[in-house]
Amino acid sequence: xxxxxxxxxxxxxxxxxxxxxxxAVHIENLSKQYRIGGPQARYKTMRETLIDxxxxxxxxxxxxxxxxxxxxxxxxxKDVTFDVERGQVVGIIGRNGAGKTTLLRILSxxxxxxxxxxxxxxxxxxxxxxxxxxxxxxxxxxxxYLNGAILGMRRVEIDRKxxxxxxxxxIEKFLDTPVKRYSSGMYVRLAFSVAAxxxxxxxxxxxxxxxxxxxxxxxxxxxxxxxxxxxxxVLFVSxxxxxxxxxxxxxxLLENGRKNVDGPVSNVIARYGDLLDQARTGDLTSVNDRGGxxxxxxxxxxxxxxxxxxxxxxQSGQTVELRIAYAAKHALRDPSFxxxxxxxxxxxxxxxxxxESGGLPETLPPRGIVRCxxxxxxxxxxxxxxNLAILAEHELADHVTHAAEIQVLGxxxxxxxxxxxxxxVCLLKHRWDVADLTQxx
Amino acid sequence: MNTTIDDQQTxxxxxxxxxxxxxxxxxxxxxxxxxxxxxxNYRELLYFLTWRDIKVRYKQTVLGxxxxxxxxxxxxxxxxxxxxxxxxxxxxxxxxxxxxYCALLPWSYFSGALDRASNSLVGSSxxxxxxxxxxxxxxxxxxxxxxxxxGIAFVVLLGMMxxxxxxxxxxxxxxxxxxxxxxxxxxxxxxxxxxxxxxYRDVRYxxxxxxxxxxxxxxxxxxxxxxxEQWRTWYGLNPMAGVVEGFRWALLGKEPPTSLLAVxxxxxxxxxxxxxxxxxxxxxxxxxxx
Numbered sequence: 001x002x003x004x005x006x007x008x009x010x011x012x013x014x015x016x017x018x019x020x021x022x023x024a025v026h027i028e029n030l031s032k033q034y035r036i037g038g039p040q041a042r043y044k045t046m047r048e049t050l051i052d053x054x055x056x057x058x059x060x061x062x063x064x065x066x067x068x069x070x071x072x073x074x075x076x077x078k079d080v081t082f083d084v085e086r087g088q089v090v091g092i093i094g095r096n097g098a099g100k101t102t103l104l105r106i107l108s109x110x111x112x113x114x115x116x117x118x119x120x121x122x123x124x125x126x127x128x129x130x131x132x133x134x135x136x137x138x139x140x141x142x143x144x145y146l147n148g149a150i151l152g153m154r155r156v157e158i159d160r161k162x163x164x165x166x167x168x169x170x171i172e173k174f175l176d177t178p179v180k181r182y183s184s185g186m187y188v189r190l191a192f193s194v195a196a197x198x199x200x201x202x203x204x205x206x207x208x209x210x211x212x213x214x215x216x217x218x219x220x221x222x223x224x225x226x227x228x229x230x231x232x233x234v235l236f237v238s239x240x241x242x243x244x245x246x247x248x249x250x251x252x253l254l255e256n257g258r259k260n261v262d263g264p265v266s267n268v269i270a271r272y273g274d275l276l277d278q279a280r281t282g283d284l285t286s287v288n289d290r291g292g293x294x295x296x297x298x299x300x301x302x303x304x305x306x307x308x309x310x311x312x313x314x315q316s317g318q319t320v321e322l323r324i325a326y327a328a329k330h331a332l333r334d335p336s337f338x339x340x341x342x343x344x345x346x347x348x349x350x351x352x353x354x355x356e357s358g359g360l361p362e363t364l365p366p367r368g369i370v371r372c373x374x375x376x377x378x379x380x381x382x383x384x385x386x387n388l389a390i391l392a393e394h395e396l397a398d399h400v401t402h403a404a405e406i407q408v409l410g411x412x413x414x415x416x417x418x419x420x421x422x423x424x425v426c427l428l429k430h431r432w433d434v435a436d437l438t439q440x441x
Numbered sequence: 442m443n444t445t446i447d448d449q450q451t452x453x454x455x456x457x458x459x460x461x462x463x464x465x466x467x468x469x470x471x472x473x474x475x476x477x478x479x480x481x482n483y484r485e486l487l488y489f490l491t492w493r494d495i496k497v498r499y500k501q502t503v504l505g506x507x508x509x510x511x512x513x514x515x516x517x518x519x520x521x522x523x524x525x526x527x528x529x530x531x532x533x534x535x536x537x538x539x540x541x542y543c544a545l546l547p548w549s550y551f552s553g554a555l556d557r558a559s560n561s562l563v564g565s566s567x568x569x570x571x572x573x574x575x576x577x578x579x580x581x582x583x584x585x586x587x588x589x590x591x592g593i594a595f596v597v598l599l600g601m602m603x604x605x606x607x608x609x610x611x612x613x614x615x616x617x618x619x620x621x622x623x624x625x626x627x628x629x630x631x632x633x634x635x636x637x638x639x640x641y642r643d644v645r646y647x648x649x650x651x652x653x654x655x656x657x658x659x660x661x662x663x664x665x666x667x668x669x670e671q672w673r674t675w676y677g678l679n680p681m682a683g684v685v686e687g688f689r690w691a692l693l694g695k696e697p698p699t700s701l702l703a704v705x706x707x708x709x710x711x712x713x714x715x716x717x718x719x720x721x722x723x724x725x726x727x728x729x730x731x
Binding site for chain 1: 567
């Protein structure tokens with residue numbers, strides 16, 4: 001037996017981690033099994049249970065000698081093992097259903113793992129949503145206390161930070177108004193402000209930055225950056241690759257409940273891009289939820305760079321080409337292709353209309369690929385969504401909402417090597433100059 | 442891998458330092474420890490949840506806190522007319538209105554608390570699935586929030602005692618004990634029902650019937666002296682019988698229902714301990730099932 005002074009535990013032998021790192025979170029073979037049907041549909045009525053119980057002996061008799069049929073289950077998380085050192089900011093990425101949220105739910109002790117264990121050293125704060133436990137009838141002031149207590153803050157702690165929370169949320173005037181009268185923006189601002197002033201040693205965050213208006217989002221990101229730089233340990237689940245790249249040094253990619261890659265954030269994001277490519281080549285043939293007459297259909301949509309190589313993520317300032325493949329029964333007369341680009345707040349940032357910008361002939365062949373060249377992509381880092389429409393002879397022929405999603409990472413937009421995290425909807429090429437007035441005398 | 446010797450329960454927070462508590466997360470099997478210390482650590486949350494329930498209760502009502510009085514008072518009026526005046530139910534020589542109100546007071550607390558506690562977990566699903574805290578805080582706060590209503594309705598009883606010129610004996614000092622018994626009963630049954638309600642939504646529909654039957658099985662409209670002598674002790678198997686008779690003894694000076702109370706107290710303690718363990722056992726599945 002050897003005593004480890006760091007963890008204050010007795011070990012059979014010392015492994016490398018015990019000696020080298022100050023490990024804040026140690027996760028070993030963590031697994032979580034769910035019965036199929038989804039967690040939400042799992043409560044039964046008493047009648048079903050009683051019938052099950054009554055029918056069980058008969059079933060067992062019939063099954064006599066044969067093994068029991070396996071229950072239909074799914075591993076939402078399977079054998080995930082990793083360590084997080086104190087002060088590290090780790091992004092957890094992966095597609096929907098990859099097990100990111102399940103992992104955070106287990107670490108937050110909301111649900112128990114089926115197998116494996118985790119050891120967390122330090123006070124844990126988890127933010128799986130903002131405004132948990134807000135009561136619409138209570139005032140802003142009252143909800144700050146209630147929400148703070150639910151998040152695990154002490155009353156004295158809330159008292160101490162109260163003014164700071166109010167100032168951050170910018171709702172001073174409405175402090176004594178019931179939150180049900182708040183606009184959704186005010187509500188979210190207040191909710192995030194309380195959450196942002198939580199001061200745990202280890203913070204677990206799930207997508208909470210995807211709220212509020214852009215101004216407030218930037219403020220939240222800034223606050224998250226502060227938290228990270230204060231040396232606190234953060235596990236950060238997000239779909240926003242720009243935010244992950246900006247905040248984390250290390251990332252973890254989950255795929256089907258298992259750990260796929262773990263390493264420096266840029267490598268992991270690149271791997272995630274490959275994974276998205278494999279899964280989704282922009283194929284739209286199976287999309288049934290479309291509008292329009294159906295005279296023509298877009299079959300796929302994708303991005304390529306100036307060399308024609310397929311892109312899974314774009315960079316600010318990059319020259320890119322959007323390609324749209326379509327198929328129709330007859331040649332298309334008087335066609336126009338329309339693409340709306342929306343940011344994460346569903347604001348339309350750009351609208352590309354081929355009849356405005358020109359370039360397409362008056363008649364298009366029944367099948368083909370239209371290409372749209374965009375020089376110096378003026379989008380700041382973030383996640384964007386594309387809606388697509390084709391008009392033929394001034395009639396809406398095809399309309400696909402949410403035809404594609406694209407991540408834009410920051411890039412060297414100005415060619416200056418600097419692209420800061422300012423709050424903005426789009427980037428604009430511009431140049432500064434100065435006239436020296438001291439020379440005129 | 443290092444093997445820790447101290448065998449901590451799942452999710453328990455053990456301060457290894459004053460600064461850094463260690464949380465161990467792993468699957469638990471079977472019955473788990475009550476871990477009341479964890480609940481103690483979250484006592485402020487318990488306070489805030491109770492405070493929220495009290496604050497929100499009568500928001501956007503015209504009569505507000507008057508409801509706390511109206512419910513038992515109007516029931517008392519109805520009982521006095523039908524049972525006291527028309528059916529002439531004997532009330533051990535005590536004026537019927539105060540006889541029934543004295544029983545309705547703990548009863549309306551109990552039935553309200555039971556109803557709220559039983560639905561509390563399902564009603565807090567948004568909390569259970571989003572943040573950790575000892576789940577026991579939810580039914581406990583539901584039960585304790587009702588005490589404010591009780592306090593308001595109690596003032597009316599004081600008024601009635603002055604009106605009927607009842608001078609309380611020294612026995613009135615035991616009243617908090619009977620109130621505690623009522624709280625414990627509501628919590629004990631509430632723990633069972635709230636945990637069952639997460640699993641089986643049938644519970645929600647059962648509660649109105651349950652409280653209705655329970656009302657008549659409790660000596661509220663009548664006196665326990667109506668029950669044959671030899672069975673009276675066993676009447677205490679219904680803990681609310683103990684509570685109600687205790688209230689009447691403490692406030693109106695009937696003879697002390699000692700043996701009945703003893704049975705009630707034992708029943709409540711057993712129900713409560715069983716309820717706590719059952720609740721803790723089911724707790725780990727709440728977030729997945731609710």
